[in-house]
Amino acid sequence: MNKQLGFLHNSEKCxxxxxxxxxxxxxxxxxxxxxxxxxxxxDENAYPLPSRMFISIGCNHCSExxxxxxxxVGAYTKRDDGIVIHDDNRCIGCRxxxxxxxxxxxxxxxxxxxxQKCNLCxxxxxxxxxxxxxxxxxxxxxxxxxxxxxxxxxxxxxxxxPGLPSPSITNPSIRFVGPKQGKQVRRD
Amino acid sequence: MMKISRRQFLGxxxxxxxxxxxxxxxxxxxxxxxxxxADNSETKQFRNVCPRNxxxxxxxxxxxxxxxxxxxxxxxxxxYTNGRLCVKGYTYTRRVYSxxxxxxPMKQMPRGSGNWTRISWDxxxxxxxxxxxxxxxxxxxxxxxxxxxYSGNFGILHYAADGTMSSIGYTTRAVGTPCWPAGIDxxxxxxxxxxxxxxxxxxxxxxLILWGQNLAWTAIHSLPFAQKAxxxxxxxxxxxxxxxxxxxxxxxYIQIKPSTDGAxxxxxxxxxxxxxxxxxxYARANSVGFDEWxxxxxxxxxxDWAASKTGVPKEIIMxxxxxxxxxKPASMWVGYGMQRHTNGGQNVRIIDALGVMTGNVGKSxxxxxxxxxxxxxxxxGAMSYSAPKGSRxxxxxxxxxxxxxxxxxxxxxxxxxxxxxxxxxxWLACRNPGGQDPDTHAIEKMFASMEFVVSVDSFFNKTVQxxxxxxxxxxxxxxxxxxxxxxxxxxxxxxxxxxxxxxxKSDLEIAMLLSKKxxxxxxxxxxxxxxxxxxxxxxxxxxxxxxxxxxxxNYKELSNGPRKVKMPPAAWSDGKFRTPSKKIEIHSNxxxxxxxxxxxxxxxxxxxxxKYPVRxxxxxxxxxxxxxxxxxxxxxxxxxxxxxxxxxxxxxxxGIQEGDKVKVFNxxxxxxxxxxxxxxxxxxxxxxxxxxxxxxxxxxNYTVKAIPSDMGKQATGxxxxxxxxxxxxxxxx
Numbered sequence: 001m002n003k004q005l006g007f008l009h010n011s012e013k014c015x016x017x018x019x020x021x022x023x024x025x026x027x028x029x030x031x032x033x034x035x036x037x038x039x040x041x042x043d044e045n046a047y048p049l050p051s052r053m054f055i056s057i058g059c060n061h062c063s064e065x066x067x068x069x070x071x072x073v074g075a076y077t078k079r080d081d082g083i084v085i086h087d088d089n090r091c092i093g094c095r096x097x098x099x100x101x102x103x104x105x106x107x108x109x110x111x112x113x114x115x116q117k118c119n120l121c122x123x124x125x126x127x128x129x130x131x132x133x134x135x136x137x138x139x140x141x142x143x144x145x146x147x148x149x150x151x152x153x154x155x156x157x158x159x160x161x162p163g164l165p166s167p168s169i170t171n172p173s174i175r176f177v178g179p180k181q182g183k184q185v186r187r188d
Numbered sequence: 189m190m191k192i193s194r195r196q197f198l199g200x201x202x203x204x205x206x207x208x209x210x211x212x213x214x215x216x217x218x219x220x221x222x223x224x225x226a227d228n229s230e231t232k233q234f235r236n237v238c239p240r241n242x243x244x245x246x247x248x249x250x251x252x253x254x255x256x257x258x259x260x261x262x263x264x265x266x267x268y269t270n271g272r273l274c275v276k277g278y279t280y281t282r283r284v285y286s287x288x289x290x291x292x293p294m295k296q297m298p299r300g301s302g303n304w305t306r307i308s309w310d311x312x313x314x315x316x317x318x319x320x321x322x323x324x325x326x327x328x329x330x331x332x333x334x335x336x337x338y339s340g341n342f343g344i345l346h347y348a349a350d351g352t353m354s355s356i357g358y359t360t361r362a363v364g365t366p367c368w369p370a371g372i373d374x375x376x377x378x379x380x381x382x383x384x385x386x387x388x389x390x391x392x393x394x395x396l397i398l399w400g401q402n403l404a405w406t407a408i409h410s411l412p413f414a415q416k417a418x419x420x421x422x423x424x425x426x427x428x429x430x431x432x433x434x435x436x437x438x439x440x441y442i443q444i445k446p447s448t449d450g451a452x453x454x455x456x457x458x459x460x461x462x463x464x465x466x467x468x469x470y471a472r473a474n475s476v477g478f479d480e481w482x483x484x485x486x487x488x489x490x491x492d493w494a495a496s497k498t499g500v501p502k503e504i505i506m507x508x509x510x511x512x513x514x515x516k517p518a519s520m521w522v523g524y525g526m527q528r529h530t531n532g533g534q535n536v537r538i539i540d541a542l543g544v545m546t547g548n549v550g551k552s553x554x555x556x557x558x559x560x561x562x563x564x565x566x567x568x569g570a571m572s573y574s575a576p577k578g579s580r581x582x583x584x585x586x587x588x589x590x591x592x593x594x595x596x597x598x599x600x601x602x603x604x605x606x607x608x609x610x611x612x613x614x615w616l617a618c619r620n621p622g623g624q625d626p627d628t629h630a631i632e633k634m635f636a637s638m639e640f641v642v643s644v645d646s647f648f649n650k651t652v653q654x655x656x657x658x659x660x661x662x663x664x665x666x667x668x669x670x671x672x673x674x675x676x677x678x679x680x681x682x683x684x685x686x687x688x689x690x691x692x693k694s695d696l697e698i699a700m701l702l703s704k705k706x707x708x709x710x711x712x713x714x715x716x717x718x719x720x721x722x723x724x725x726x727x728x729x730x731x732x733x734x735x736x737x738x739x740x741x742n743y744k745e746l747s748n749g750p751r752k753v754k755m756p757p758a759a760w761s762d763g764k765f766r767t768p769s770k771k772i773e774i775h776s777n778x779x780x781x782x783x784x785x786x787x788x789x790x791x792x793x794x795x796x797x798x799k800y801p802v803r804x805x806x807x808x809x810x811x812x813x814x815x816x817x818x819x820x821x822x823x824x825x826x827x828x829x830x831x832x833x834x835x836x837x838x839x840x841x842x843g844i845q846e847g848d849k850v851k852v853f854n855x856x857x858x859x860x861x862x863x864x865x866x867x868x869x870x871x872x873x874x875x876x877x878x879x880x881x882x883x884x885x886x887x888x889n890y891t892v893k894a895i896p897s898d899m900g901k902q903a904t905g906x907x908x909x910x911x912x913x914x915x916x917x918x919x920x921x
Contacts, residue, residue: 015411016404016433019274019275019408021826022276022822025822026259026261026273029259032821032825033825035825050431050866050868051435051441051868052436053436138272138274138411138412140415183440184441185442186443187443187445187870188835188871
């Protein structure tokens, strides 16, 4: 595989506005059970100063997708560009993938009894457009990037942030810029 | 969490009128995402504007297929919101197609029972019109009818609700604004009115102080402009008792003691004076009373005092004073939260003076920015109708009869206090006092004392629950309108993208319908026109000056994209202030006449009473706007219940741990909610964001007293509310 598309999330820029989360739902009009993209707050004690810090995560389109490995009906495929696609029409709703994914990204939809997940807006990507989450990000904190060694060599690019599962499990196609903390004048 | 099966849905809407389509959320859901992204030539696009009470007032594009709203995106032609929406704006399909929407006129018998019956529009209008005529006959005037409208929809055609009232006679009116009047008056005393720089001009600043302003939650589209300024080297300082999402991004965050902002500004001013960083030329040429205030600083203000008052160390006051005074230009954005105190307006006046003393007023990249109404130059034709001949009202100062004004910020009390004649009927439009007014118990009592209550709304919120008749309101996708912002300078048209759902109607249509019924029952009893399409009404809202400022000759040109009002990027850059003296009034005789200090001097903040030592702050939520949005299913999934943000040190004192249920109470009432321990709040401040959760009676206002803020009377008719001077005690449940 030559290419691996993925996300670069910049926690220094992200203000946790959750626009990406709802822009995804707006485009696909998903059921309430589906949060393909989700903004998580980082534990405020994880850094020297307490503050509101965030991670935005969709499907990580992992190099070693556990969802795909456990799926008994071949509902998952990985494209040449690295996007992991879930085929809703093949899915039997057995939920093995839900259990296998350490990030909780495939999610069971009890209205239609199948699992659904973020397919990285591949139809938009194929047309040269940005995924809905990236396009909606007012802060410019979310980018669609090629995950490769030159990205990893850049200063400040991290493979994980506090609270996330070890990247060694699935080799996720997401990178981060960590939160930056300014000076705080506190009264406690 | 609600679940909508197709069967339930059909059951609930078995009797929709012809033309209103049957709907279920599944019809919107795309099982195959490919269909979502696929080009479809049948998709029609319309221009809309989000009409909520919000700085950003976003330009929107609605995507409609077969008459159904499929999604809503930002309008890329809007230069401030730039093609993106906020978290709330992306949920609009859930509002439009919510199964909880009020679908047709309904009556509740008895009031408050939840026993609602569908009625026809004709029956609704007949009942309402007869009640109005009956009250008029019994009391000799329409003054027993009280009208309360505010910010549920700021569309210009929604002023038709005001027009409804004007056209039936003289009525009792809730006057004022709950949100921001203290700051408005502060800027009115100082500059003549409120007038902020173009927010897009923020990119030019070298130093940015967000003073009690949390743009990450309440004005997200200003973020890129602030970011750009920072990329160019500007420092970002956030002053706030709460370490907000915005404050978390600051170069310097200052956790000030609530309500002491003026003391901090005075300390800064003293240090600026001591170091002679004062722009004497600007201040003396453009203001009156400046040297008098300088004397006050010399005689009354020390850095030690400011430090002890605010909890901000002296070195920090010195640091920001030096940086603010010497970085040219430097900008301040004063948020609305910081003026919701008993000394809130005075604190804004002091901050204004700080801007003047450093010559930052009237400068691109500068300003003491609060809000503006410069771009709102419409005709307001929809509201401009006079009372029928022979109507009796209250004799005003001008000797003429007119409406009776009561205080919107003491609504429950003032309605009850009216005699001769008493208030007997309420009409509520774009307004939810049951959710948003202080002292919910008092509001409940007042509603219970009414003979008749009519509300116009989309959801069965607390106010509707206390009404006799509810009229179903359209969403902004279902009517025509035009909208301006109180922050940015853009104006956009709001096109009707889909037909009104069910039997919903706009305030304008309701005004015309009621007039028809009133006149049928008693000719000449209502002056409101009974015909005209919404587009015809819309056309009448424009005038030559407005068109010229937008560079258009016809309002229809706005269908090609929103337009920005042509104004200089810096407010007051012409130096033509609108005070009586035509200068900045550091010494304001007007303020003095209203019983306030003439000068921007320190006024003591409200202290916590012994019995209730903890301050409960109830700022705006992230996933809602007052009682809107948080009730929608997507929001409930993202944020299912309210939390009490409490500092671990304070929690320890009460034996409270993460997730414990806590009763928050004072002599007015109580609320119970789960604790979230966090050091983002101050030790003696607990925080719960005001919101209406679906199927929940949770309401922070059960504990909030109707304490007035210090200002608001001059420009808005009544003082504001000191929402954040609310003191409580806690108890682990």
